[in-house]
Amino acid sequence: MVSNDERLEMYRRMARIRQFEQAASKLYKDTEIPGFVHLSIGQEATAVGACWHLRDDDAITSTHRGHGHCLAKGLDVEPMFAELMGRDAGTCRGRGGSMHIADPQRGVFGANGIVGAGIPIAVGAATAAQMRGEGQVALSFFGDGAVAQGMFHEAVNLAAVWDLPIVFFCENNNYSEFSRAADQHRAGLAARAAGYGIRYAHVDGNDVIAVAELMEGLTAGLRQGDGPVLVEAETYRWHGHYEGDPQRYRTEDELVEWKRRDPLILARARMAEAGIEARAADEVDAEIAREIEEAVTSARKAPYPEPGSLHDHVWAERPELPEPAPADGPVFRTMDAVREAVSYELTHDGDVFVAGIDVGEGGNVFGLFRGLADEFPGRVRDTPISESAIVGTAVGAAMAGMRPVVEVMYMDFITVCMDMLVNQAAKLRFMTGGRASMPLVVRTQFGAGRSSGSQHSQSLEAMLAHVPGLTVVMPSNPADTYGLLRAAIRDPNPVVFVENRLLYGKKGPRPAPDHLVPIGKARVVRPGKDITLVSYSRMLIEALAAAEVVAAEGIDVEVIDLRTVAPLDRATVLDSLRRTHRLVVAHEGVQDFGVGAELAALAANEGFWHLDAPVVRVAPPAMPAPYSPPLEKEWLPDQDAIAGALRRVAGGESR
DSSP, X not given: OOOHHHHHHHHHHHHHHHHHHHHHHHHHHTTOSOSOOOOOTTOHHHHHHHHTTOOTTSEEEOOTTOHHHHHHTTOOHHHHHHHHTTOTTSTTTTSSOGGGOOBGGGTBOOOOSSTTTHHHHHHHHHHHHHHHTSOOOEEEEEEGGGGGSHHHHHHHHHHHHHTXXXXXXXXXXXXXXXXEGGGTOSSOHHHHHHXXXXXXXXXXXXXXHHHHHHHHHHHHHHHTTOOOEEEXXXXXXXXXXXXXXXXXXXXXXXXXXXXXXXXXXXXXXXXXXXXXXXXHHHHHHHHHHHHHHHHHHHHHHSOOOOGGGTTTTSSOOOOOOOOOOOOOSSEEEHHHHHHHHHHHHHHHOTTEEEEETTSSSSOSXXXXXXXXXXXXXXXXXXXXXXXXXXXXXXXXXXXXXXEEEEEOSSGGGGGGGHIIIIIIITTHHHHTTTOSOOOOEEEEEEOOSSSOXXXXXXXXXXXXXXXXXXXXXXXXXXXXXXXXXXXXXXXSSOEEEEEEGGGTTOEEEOOOTTOOOXXXXXXXXXXXXXXXXXXXXXXXXXXXXXXXXXXXXXXXXXXXXXSEEETTOHHHHHHHHHHHOOEEEEOSSOSTTSHHHHHHHHHHHTSGGGOSSOOEEEOOOSSOOOSSHHHHHHHSOOHHHHHHHHHHHHTTOOO
């Protein structure tokens, strides 16, 4: 039974959203708000009703039309206006704007400019809630248009498979941007829910009490272990898809008809039926009007971020780690190093978990984790073949305070989940003004040379390194694999950890259990005085072999193992170049626009006066990896190709 006090408070929260959005519309027209603005006028009841029974420690994800959700979850009006105006006092320090308001500490895991992107992130928050067992739930708001996104299907399926405490809350406002929902789908949400084996509920999205009463039962059940549910709340947005939208796709009669069912008018009618006088609602409206006016005035006075803060919040400061002593234990393999590093962190940190395709029962496609799921029940989890859901789950779980280690089976498959990696993991810390923590690891592997073909052989580290906010690590030996993977799991930033599958059987001395290798630090693995040769991952083995070959010819080569591709250890490379005056770079990624190009630019810019010869790159030509063994051998450089380049550079040739 809803009390009169609760009815009045629901009305207050809806009135706050309505007046906030009306003020935002005016501020946008007056050019006080830059960028894009998407308003939720007409949809206030869905936001308030859905969040009514949520706790502070429950998580929501939102959409580009997310102001109402944020307000309903408890965010303050003044910093939200400041955020829309791009001020430093904004919720996200002016880094997010209208579409990206977030406060993970208040359970708001972010409005999102990518349609459907919040859904897998909410699955991550629900995963964290399930693992902690403290009764938290997650709720993901999305519109009917998001149902066409692959992220929706992957996320709902994964939540069903894992039986997560999550509400998928669809605000069906009848339009996907400019298109009618009926023209975008041939199956309704009830049928989709049945297809995924989860519950479905329908509600009048303009009736705040109906929404709240539905959500009361659902959230209570989720706290007790009920599985996911898909809620469809039918509502309507009064304004266009964005402010300035000419709205040629709908009629004025349609809008008038929906306005007759204004959520605030319906709420007032319900209040009158319960004996609440209209004067009480009028007083609320006046109170909210003063609140909005004061908040706008204050936000206008707030300063913009200082230009000197431009680079703030891109990275979390990582702990300083000393270079460890060389490993001198019994011989072990790179594949052992991966397993032992993950096992160590699972043992010593309860917030660490592992997820990916066949990592549990199958122990990973290469058997690296065989038996680990039994050793750590519930913390080594198999997933469906759903890369976006896997990485999105990692993003949400990291925001919830976990340290996920997720696997993308092949590096080539990174391209399937680029949004979650590039637009979410890499950017959310910055776009939330440092509010979002993102300590996650995406493990993957690559390796040409075994006729795996064009879709299973790509070395895509340059593409990933080009994304600000991502760390890219590529070790070349077992000890570094162990120490760097442990450091990556402990790192506060999103790390893509790339193993070369041809190195899984490579042997080397086992380091001490507490062995940690600093991220972002290259290592000179062979001193020399004539040429600097930079490489990483498996190509480093070829580089070292080439250095030994030319050493017999009187060419003394210094070999540097980058270990971390991004951030790039420019200092170690430049220091070596100052002594050798020549630079060769060898890598497995194709030559054009690769890591070698970045190092060549570094040498030309900051090391120009030390260069006595052109920089030479040794890398495959810019084409897909061939399948036929003779063609692949011709395409992929080896120690002979590197040795030839070293000889040419030593002799003063550039080609």
